[in-house]
Amino acid sequence: MAGQIDPEDSIFESLRRQDDAKAREEKTRMVSERERALYEKQQRRLGELVGNNTTLPATISSVRVLGASHTRSSFLKRIIDPILSANHDRPYTLSEAIRETQFAVDKLHRLDIFHEPISISIDRPDRTNPSSTPTDIDVYISAREKGRIAFKTGTEAGNAEGSAYTNLFLRNIFGGAESLNLNASLGTRTRSAYQATFEAPILANPDFRGEVGGLASSTQKPWASHEEVLKGGWAKLRWLARGGKHELGYTGIWRQVTGLAEKASPTIRGDAGDSVKSSITYSVTNDERDYPLLPQSGYFTRSTLELAGWGPLQGDVAFGKAELEGQGAVPIPIPGTEGNSGVAFTTGIRAGLMYPLPLGFDSKPQASRINDRFQLGGPTDVRGFRLGGLGPRDGTDAVGGDVYAAGSANLLFPLPRLGPEKPFRIQAFVNCGRLLALKQSGNEEGELDAKLVQQSISSAVAELGKGLPSMAAGFGLVYGHPVARFELNFSLPLVIRKGEDARKGLQFGLGISML
Numbered sequence: 001m002a003g004q005i006d007p008e009d010s011i012f013e014s015l016r017r018q019d020d021a022k023a024r025e026e027k028t029r030m031v032s033e034r035e036r037a038l039y040e041k042q043q044r045r046l047g048e049l050v051g052n053n054t055t056l057p058a059t060i061s062s063v064r065v066l067g068a069s070h071t072r073s074s075f076l077k078r079i080i081d082p083i084l085s086a087n088h089d090r091p092y093t094l095s096e097a098i099r100e101t102q103f104a105v106d107k108l109h110r111l112d113i114f115h116e117p118i119s120i121s122i123d124r125p126d127r128t129n130p131s132s133t134p135t136d137i138d139v140y141i142s143a144r145e146k147g148r149i150a151f152k153t154g155t156e157a158g159n160a161e162g163s164a165y166t167n168l169f170l171r172n173i174f175g176g177a178e179s180l181n182l183n184a185s186l187g188t189r190t191r192s193a194y195q196a197t198f199e200a201p202i203l204a205n206p207d208f209r210g211e212v213g214g215l216a217s218s219t220q221k222p223w224a225s226h227e228e229v230l231k232g233g234w235a236k237l238r239w240l241a242r243g244g245k246h247e248l249g250y251t252g253i254w255r256q257v258t259g260l261a262e263k264a265s266p267t268i269r270g271d272a273g274d275s276v277k278s279s280i281t282y283s284v285t286n287d288e289r290d291y292p293l294l295p296q297s298g299y300f301t302r303s304t305l306e307l308a309g310w311g312p313l314q315g316d317v318a319f320g321k322a323e324l325e326g327q328g329a330v331p332i333p334i335p336g337t338e339g340n341s342g343v344a345f346t347t348g349i350r351a352g353l354m355y356p357l358p359l360g361f362d363s364k365p366q367a368s369r370i371n372d373r374f375q376l377g378g379p380t381d382v383r384g385f386r387l388g389g390l391g392p393r394d395g396t397d398a399v400g401g402d403v404y405a406a407g408s409a410n411l412l413f414p415l416p417r418l419g420p421e422k423p424f425r426i427q428a429f430v431n432c433g434r435l436l437a438l439k440q441s442g443n444e445e446g447e448l449d450a451k452l453v454q455q456s457i458s459s460a461v462a463e464l465g466k467g468l469p470s471m472a473a474g475f476g477l478v479y480g481h482p483v484a485r486f487e488l489n490f491s492l493p494l495v496i497r498k499g500e501d502a503r504k505g506l507q508f509g510l511g512i513s514m515l
Contacts, residue, residue, distance in 0.1 A: 036117070054095040059085040061125055061136040063101070067143045071113065072175035078204035082388070091135070098122075100275040101139050110206035111177040114143040142171050148172055156185075156483060161185030178203050191227075193217035207240040220259075223388035223398045223501075225268050226369060227259030232277075233486030244286030244301075248310065251279050252315075255371050265394035271370040278315035279308035293512070294412075294423055294480030295329035296344045302326075309366065310357045318366045323352040327515075342420025344412045348515040353461075356438070356453050365448040368438070373400030376435040377501070379509025381406055383431055383470020384491035389501035391435030398501070399437070405462040405469075408515040412478065417485040423480035425486075431470040431515060432495070436460045471495040486510050 049357040064081045065071075081087060083100040087432060092100070098120070105118050119142045148358040150169040165185035173180055178200040185193045197213035214233035221228060232253025239246050257272045264272075282305045289298035302325045309318030327348040334341040352374050375398060377389030388398030408431035414420045438456035476489030487509040493502035 023280070054093060055290075056094045057135045058092045058097040058137050059133060059135045060092065060097050060101070060139055061085065061132065063104075063139045063141065065141045065143060068114075068145060069358055070145055070148065070172055070175055071177075075176040075204050079104050094137075097137065097139075101141070105141060107204075107206055108141070111201060112179075112206075113146055113172045113177050115146055118143045119380040146171060161192060166296065176204070177206075184259075190217055190219045191222075193219075194290050202237075209238045211236040211238065217335045221388075222261075223375070224400075225264035225397050226257050226272070226370075228371065229256040229258060230254070244284055245485060247285075249281050250279070251281065252276070257370060263396065265395040265397040265399070267399045268370060268397050275316040275369060275371060277308050277317050277372070278313045279306050281306045281315065289327070289329060291480065293482075293485045294425065294478065295327070295346060296340065296342070297329050299329070300325075300327040308357075308372075309359050311361060314360050316359070317372060318357040318370055319359055319368060319372060319389035321354040321372070322351070323350070325350045325513075340420050342412075342414030342425075346410045346412065347408065348410075349405075349407045350433075350515060352403070353457070354402040355457060356402075356448060363450075365450060366401055366455050367448060368400075370400060373402060373437075374404045374435060375400050376404050376433050379487060379489070379507050380511040380513065381431075381515045382408075382433040382470065382472065383429065383487075383507060383509065384474060384493045384503060385389060385470065386501040386503050389503070390433055390470050390497075391500075392437040393499045393501075401435035401437045403438070403464065404433065404435040405464050406515060407431065425478040425480070426475065427478050427489075428473075428475045429489070430471070430473045432469040434464055434469045436463055438470070451506055468495045470502075472502055484510050484512050485514055487514070 023351075027028075033509045046513055060083060063083065065076050065080065083097075083104050085092060090297055101120055105120060108114055108118055109116065118482060121140045121142065123138045123140065125136050125138050148171050150171070151167070153164070153166045154166050163185045164187075165183060167184075168182040170180040172178065181195075181197045181199075183193075183195045183197075187193070193215065194217070195213065195215040197211060199209055199211040202208045202210050212233070216231045218227060218229050230253055232251065234249055234251040234253075236247055237247035253276070253512065255275050257268070257275075260268060260272055283302065285300075285302045287298075287300045289295040289300050292300070299317060302323075304321075304323045306319075306321040308315070308321070309315045310320070327346060329344050329346040332341065332343040334343060354368055354373065356368060359366050374391075375388045376391055377385035377398075378387040382390060388400075391401040391404070392399050408429060410427050410429045412425040412427050415422070415424045415426060418424055438453070438460055471494045472491050473494055474489050474491035476487055479486040489507050489509070490505065491503060491507050493504055496502045
């Protein structure tokens with residue numbers, strides 16, 4: 001019959017396709033190895049040249065970037081021009097010329113638009129050129145641009161949440177290392193999220209970037225009997241400086257507390273509806289850990305300040321918020337074990353304070369809302385408690401607090417037979433925390449005043465140090481995946497305050513920032 005396919009032909013065609021795929025993969029590997037070998041040979045020759053002629057005078061007369069067909073020449077000019085001898089007040093030695101060129105290449109690397117390696121070669125200009133001098137050198141930078149479009153789908157893990165996503169990434173859009181990132185995801189808690197982010201280096205500086213973006217999301221918060229819908233945008237500046245990575249941003253966002261559960265508490269119902277947050281944030285992050293998701297040594301600090309609704313910012317909510325986070329890891333040597341034993345002791349701390357402020361140019365501070373208050377408890381901060389399990393409650397709802405502090409101490413051991421090189425660990429931990437709310441009863445008209453806010457803040461901070469904090473201890477298995485950290489722990493709550501929601505037994509946690 002017409003249209004029939006011989007099964008043997010189908011089998012041979014399938015095998016041929018598999019062979020073709022293997023051949024393409026082998027060809028790609030061989031090309032990559034050849035490029036790497038050529039790069040290493042060039043670097044050796046360059047090293048020999050510099051080693052034998054380090055103090056020779058050199059004049060960089062020209063620098064050419066090869067293979068940057070989609071990158072604007074005016075953009076590259078900002079990186080290349082500063083190293084030309086014509087822009088220096090004194091001549092280079094050859095070693096100085098190479099070092100300055102390597103600084104420029106390092107900038108090209110950090111723009112994330114070129115594949116590694118980026119190679120450097122040096123040549124003498126044409127001797128017949130009357131404008132050349134005996135010390136002139138021409139520098140050639142050979143690069144290969146990364147793909148401009150990337151599309152992928154998959155799953156990812158965030159703090160106590162998993163999701164499936166679709167992502168479209170556009171690189172080097174206008175030839176100046178700009179990028180556009182479009183993302184859509186469906187998650188276990190975030191039912192839907194759509195986000196677009198445009199980022200570009202400022203003045204061709206990879207350490208100084210600007211970003212604008214927008215989002216629309218819907219997130220279920222069962223510990224507080226509601227769903228939160230967000231729509232808004234932001235603009236940010238990021239730069240590297242002393243003390244780490246700095247970020248300054250403005251956010252304007254419309255929030256809606258909706259989808260209330262039938263048994264939602266009066267506090268949640270009182271905050272239901274719409275609100276607009278207009279805020280400025282500033283943060284400093286310094287991460288010196290060897291492996292952030294499963295550190296063996298180093299430290300991490302992050303401080304964040306946010307100012308919302310005060311003065312010209314307007315909006316519907318007004319507050320000042322400060323948060324501090326830190327973590328340290330110390331390797332523990334084991335007698336008789338050479339090198340890294342894989343045993344480490346880590347400690348972490350988090351603390352935050354929210355200060356009610358007058359809205360706009362008013363004089364009366366605004367009471368905080370459920371959208372803005374801190375939540376504490378769960379597998380990513382205080383293990384042994386459910387999400388939002390610590391702090392003030394109204395009925396079964398976790399209504400959040402305005403002041404908190406939490407800490408953790410962990411001892412990590414490699415699994416027997418796997419060794420310290422594998423990202424698996426057994427951990428024993430003790431963690432604790434407290435979350436408190438300010439007194440917001442106000443005067444007879446229900447309004448807050450500055451004096452009452454100051455007294456409430458002082459009282460809450462003093463209360464943090466009274467008595468034992470809520471506490472839990474336990475042990476478990478940790479897996480440091482490149483995307484997120486996975487934990488399966490057995491937890492035993494040791495100190496529980498009235499109304500708090502503890503969890504004894506097995507608890508699974510996944511996140512990218514865990515206490």
